[in-house]
Amino acid sequence: MIRSKLFVVAAPFFLLLFLNSTVFSEEPSNCLYCHGAMKGQIKAQSGAMTELNVDAERFKASVHGSLSCAECHLRFSDGSHDKKSQVPANLMSLSSKISSKFRDPVAGAACLKCHEDIYQKVLSSVHGLNITEKKQKDGALCLDCHGSPHYITKAKDGKSPMSRKYQVETCGKCHGNKELVEKYKLEENVMDSFSESFHGRKLLLGHNRAPVCASCHNSHDIKKKDDPASPVFGNNRLETCGKCHKGASPKFVPAITHKRPGPIPHYGEKLLILLTMGTFAFIVVHVILEAFSDIRDSITKKKGGK
Amino acid sequence: MSETTTKPQSIPEEIERFNVTFRIQHVLMFTTFLLLSFTGWGLKYAHDPEGLSSVWIRIWGGAETAGLIHRIAGVTMLLDFIWHVIYLFYLLGTGKIKIRAKTTVLPLPKDVVDVIKNFMYFLGLSKEKAKFGKFSYAQKFDYWAVFWGMFIIGSSGYALAFPMQIAPIVPEFAAGWIWELLGLMHSDEALLAIVFILFWHFYNEHLKPEVFPMSWIWITGKISTDTLKHHHPLEYELLFPEDAEKEKHGQEAK
Numbered sequence: 001m002i003r004s005k006l007f008v009v010a011a012p013f014f015l016l017l018f019l020n021s022t023v024f025s026e027e028p029s030n031c032l033y034c035h036g037a038m039k040g041q042i043k044a045q046s047g048a049m050t051e052l053n054v055d056a057e058r059f060k061a062s063v064h065g066s067l068s069c070a071e072c073h074l075r076f077s078d079g080s081h082d083k084k085s086q087v088p089a090n091l092m093s094l095s096s097k098i099s100s101k102f103r104d105p106v107a108g109a110a111c112l113k114c115h116e117d118i119y120q121k122v123l124s125s126v127h128g129l130n131i132t133e134k135k136q137k138d139g140a141l142c143l144d145c146h147g148s149p150h151y152i153t154k155a156k157d158g159k160s161p162m163s164r165k166y167q168v169e170t171c172g173k174c175h176g177n178k179e180l181v182e183k184y185k186l187e188e189n190v191m192d193s194f195s196e197s198f199h200g201r202k203l204l205l206g207h208n209r210a211p212v213c214a215s216c217h218n219s220h221d222i223k224k225k226d227d228p229a230s231p232v233f234g235n236n237r238l239e240t241c242g243k244c245h246k247g248a249s250p251k252f253v254p255a256i257t258h259k260r261p262g263p264i265p266h267y268g269e270k271l272l273i274l275l276t277m278g279t280f281a282f283i284v285v286h287v288i289l290e291a292f293s294d295i296r297d298s299i300t301k302k303k304g305g306k
Numbered sequence: 307m308s309e310t311t312t313k314p315q316s317i318p319e320e321i322e323r324f325n326v327t328f329r330i331q332h333v334l335m336f337t338t339f340l341l342l343s344f345t346g347w348g349l350k351y352a353h354d355p356e357g358l359s360s361v362w363i364r365i366w367g368g369a370e371t372a373g374l375i376h377r378i379a380g381v382t383m384l385l386d387f388i389w390h391v392i393y394l395f396y397l398l399g400t401g402k403i404k405i406r407a408k409t410t411v412l413p414l415p416k417d418v419v420d421v422i423k424n425f426m427y428f429l430g431l432s433k434e435k436a437k438f439g440k441f442s443y444a445q446k447f448d449y450w451a452v453f454w455g456m457f458i459i460g461s462s463g464y465a466l467a468f469p470m471q472i473a474p475i476v477p478e479f480a481a482g483w484i485w486e487l488l489g490l491m492h493s494d495e496a497l498l499a500i501v502f503i504l505f506w507h508f509y510n511e512h513l514k515p516e517v518f519p520m521s522w523i524w525i526t527g528k529i530s531t532d533t534l535k536h537h538h539p540l541e542y543e544l545l546f547p548e549d550a551e552k553e554k555h556g557q558e559a560k
Contacts, residue, residue: 165355195353198349201349201352202349202352202369202373204352204353204354204355204359204360205348205349205352205355205359205360205363205368205369205372206360206363206364206368206369207368207369207370209370210369245469245470246470247470248470249473250481251473251474251476251478252470252473254481254482254485255469255485255486261483261486261490262483262486264483264487265483265486265487265490268487268490268491269487269494272490272491272494273494275498276497276498276501279502280498280505283501283502283505284505286506287505287509289425289428289429290424290428290509290514291509291513292428293427293428293430294514294515296430298515
């Protein structure tokens with residue numbers, strides 16, 4: 001079943017192999033002629049699945065809609081298309097550093113061409129180092145947060161995975177993923193603690209100034225929480241919290257944390273719940289019994305009240 | 307007091323139970339209470355961006371506006387409470403009210419006995435309901451619940467609304483857990499307060515057969531002497547001792 005499907009989608013793909021390489025001009029419409037119509041995924045030599053379809057309309061509407069395909073697809077390392085451009089040396093060396101992450105690391109490195117500053121920040125961030133040094137496959141790089149490069153929209157645009165609406169969900173793909181949290185020893189309760197916090201609740205209710213992840217943790221140059229360069233490390237929080245809470249003091253900043261509540265709030269709450277349930281039990285029993293006795297009295301009308 | 311005591315007392319149709327100051331304080335209290343409950347509820351149960359809470363908060367003008375309403379109502383309620391306490395001290399200091407067992411709102415051992423008596427009556431184990439002074443235990447409970455609420459919800463709410471002003475006075479050792487605790491106190495006890503009002507206050511002052519749809523004392527401030535005689539017999543005895551005496555003898559003669 002899957003095999004036959006693959007064959008169907010692969011058919012036009014084989015056709016392309018026989019076409020003269022000049023077909024691949026710089027015009028995206030030429031690539032989209034096929035990729036706009038193709039459906040399904042194809043298995044590359046490395047074993048990764050590659051989506052063949054490019055939605056031409058969404059691509060045109062994206063921030064990269066004016067770029068030509070070859071701007072990033074400088075070459076096809078799996079040989080799927082006979083296309084070889086000169087790859088600049090800096091891209092070449094970057095592509096070898098991030099090769100664990102990409103089927104086509106040159107295309108993955110191509111973001112550097114326009115976004116050099118930001119890419120450098122990412123590479124020195126905890127996310128970047130995880131890929132360049134630890135050679136991990138499942139860590140985050142550009143596309144894990146921003147989505148497919150073909151459809152990137154501005155973060156201010158409501159549909160972007162980095163928008164206020166979706167950012168928490170996007171970070172949660174990894175930070176709320178049990179296996180990854182265990183593997184990388186991440187703070188384990190971040191998603192729940194955020195959604196239970198005042199920040200999370202307000203964001204959920206549509207508060208326009210409620211913070212999202214990047215508001216406190218920064219975005220591209222994200223650091224480990226115990227890195228002195230992290231905005232949430234020690235007294236750096238005074239400045240970080242102070243962005244919204246003017247005059248944030250050392251005794252104010254512990255108000256928001258991803259840690260589970262300590263013993264005092266924990267047992268304090270248990271005590272309050274006990275008190276609430278106790279009072280609740282008393283008043284409900286009292287009200288119900290009194291109501292029954294009022295009904296009983298009105299039926300029997302035993303004594304002349306008036 | 308010289309001659310009138312010798313003559314039979316004339317019983318007025320109704321007497322004043324709450325003066326206009328108390329009535330205004332009560333109106334402020336319940337108005338702010340409702341506003342706080344409505345806006346706070348949305349925040350407490352915010353779980354889903356398209357959920358009921360979000361729709362509810364949109365009705366209140368969105369998260370920012372609802373938050374502003376909540377803060378204004380909270381401060382107003384605290385001021386109302388402070389006004390009430392100062393006013394009570396004023397009344398006590400000038401001798402306009404005196405603390406007497408039959409009229410005080412202070413909890414007394416008798417109230418515990420009354421609760422037991424009433425439970426016996428509800429269960430059919432006794433033929434007599436408890437006899438109350440000016441304030442029954444239910445009313446005292448209602449009244450002191452506000453003090454508890456102010457102490458727990460009011461103080462934590464104030465700290466959460468103005469954390470910058472409160473942070474400097476937080477002791478060093480408490481800074482790590484106090485905010486979490488304040489949040490829990492505020493939201494858990496607010497739930498208790500809402501449940502309390504819904505069951506206790508609503509039953510006693512609205513749904514009970516003799517007051518339905520509501521006791522009008524909150525507007526008029528007046529209670530009919532007839533109601534007083536039945537619901538607050540001990541206060542009635544205190545105010546109209548002769549009539550109460552007569553009644554007693556009359557009943558005994560029967």
